[in-house]
Amino acid sequence: MEKTKGKPEIRHSLLWECDLETFNWDKSYKIVNERVIQRGDLKDWQEMNHFYTREKILETVDWSKQLEQRDKDFTRQFLTSDLLYVA
Secondary structure, three states: OOOOOOOOOOOHHHHOOOOOOOOOOOOOHHHHHHHHHHHOOHHHHHHHHHHOOHHHHHHHHHHOOOOOHHHHHHHHHHHOOOHHHOO
């Protein structure tokens, strides 16, 4: 099931090298998810979770060679916790 269309309100500094005017948020979900997992704050995480399905986020976790194991483990735990919905 797809989620919100358009673009998420993720800090542009996380994707500093990308032209966000032409950036394809749907096709580039793996790089977005990696960056949020590595460097995102709570708002970025909430936007990522709102925009992409949990399955796509976990697919990125399984696929990524850039993420450290601790980041992968944290993501799996955090996505199932209530902390994602705080504030």
